[in-house]
Ligand SMILES: [Zn+2]
């Protein structure tokens with residue numbers, strides 16, 4: 598999604614488009630590392646020193662509602678935000694928290710098969726594999 602599409606989507610859904618809000622959207626939507634709200638705040642605050650954490654949470658909730666990001670919640674760690682909303686596997690390091698995506702057509706096909714076979718009407722999905730990544734093993 599480019600900037601124009603995002604702006605028009607926000608406007609269409611009745612939301613004010615502020616430069617801060619746009620910067621937050623850009624940061625999370627272009628990120629592949631599944632950032633926390635805190636990480637997004639730190640990065641965007643460099644550009645907009647007056648930024649508040651509330652604005653970050655507001656905007657992330659908005660993107661969630663628009664189905665543009667998924668929130669990956671964890672028991673004892675802060676949530677991570679994932680702009681990849683298609684069916685994929687998150688490979689999550691239990692030590693350093695690094696998350697990378699694994700995506701293949703086979704996963705999507707199998708997913709569709711399960712939905713069909715079980716007559717499901719999914720309202721969401723999340724596939725995780727927990728690992729200790731190569732960096733952490735060395
Ligand atoms: Zn992911």
Ligand SMILES: [Zn+2]
Pocket residue numbers: 690691692693694695729730731732733
């Ligand atoms: Zn690691």
